[in-house]
Amino acid sequence: IADYNKVLELDPNDAAAYHNRGNAKAGQGNWDAAVADYQTAADLAPDFAFARANYAIALYQTGQTAEAIRTMKNLVRKYPRFADMRAALTAALWVEGNQGEAESNWYAAIGLDSRYKDLDWVAHVRRWSPAMVSALEKFLTLK
Template sequence: MPLPTLAAEQSEGLAVDMEALGALRQKAFAATNTGQFAEAEGYWTEILEVLPDNAAVLSNRGNSRVSQNKLDLAIADYNEAIRLMPEAPDPYLNRGAAWEGLQEWKKAIADYNHVLELDPQDPAAYNNRGNAEAGQEEWEKAIADYKQAADLASDFAIARANYAAALYQVGDIDESIRQMRNLIRRYPQFADMRAALTAVLWVQGNRGEAESNWFAAVGLDSRYKDLDWVANVRRWPPALVEALGRFLALES
């Protein structure tokens, strides 16, 4: 069940100016698209002053707060959205991601399980549950969920990337590399998999191809030079982080 969008409403007999609210909504999305999350939060708050019981707006403000690492405030928004629309899956999915940010893996998994009760074919819920399971180092469960997510949505590249990374963690190196190569063939500018393949190939001694992929990866996204970001924000599995660390140590 999708969240409702802005609709013609009245509050205490006062007609709502839907055109003005629609303009604020567009500004909020535009700010989000340019990474101005505090500004987006402000726009959503303005809308909520007029429509305090709009679950979609609450959930969107929660998303803007997650992007600023205001996780407790985001969870409060999702809780209220869930109270208003308990059958809508999005606030549970979003709250699960906030719980992950707090490393509350069991709470995150519970939210993703509920999403899958509402929609058993939701690929994002499978992928996110895999992330939370990986946080608990339950790698086989994570692998199964990543694969299910990728199988449900063939263009869900990050789910397939997570699957490849988790395979490397459990020692299925050949299949991990095969998945990485397939992703790069399909998405040549996929920095995440080029950086991952760099690490794996370097450890295997294939330095020429590793360096070629690295040149492409950092040209697309320089954050992969930061091992802390890779481990704690992108959240690669430990074995893959270690492999990249070995490459970075020798490269520097």
């Protein structure tokens, strides 16, 4: 985190540094701080889809479910082949009780990237938040 802070001292408009610092904060479980960094990264670089995606996932972790789902839907609308957000949207919609829309997004997500069937990959490689992984697990186990 100190390295990203140094980069941001030199260039306070470096979206990648905010995004990477958000990843580091998320890795430490500091989700509120991660939300702020992801939002700043996305605001500085509006087409930085993964900054906005990580923002949505961090929002979900902090209990801001409605805003997380709204952000996910906007990303899927703008980038229909964005498997990560289709899978995340699937999980969030399933937990909210919207099974039909969840399943529709799931078929699109899996058609684009089958790794989202693997919870270990989602948790440890893609590094979704614990709440998002739990939501996907509920979908995959039909709970």
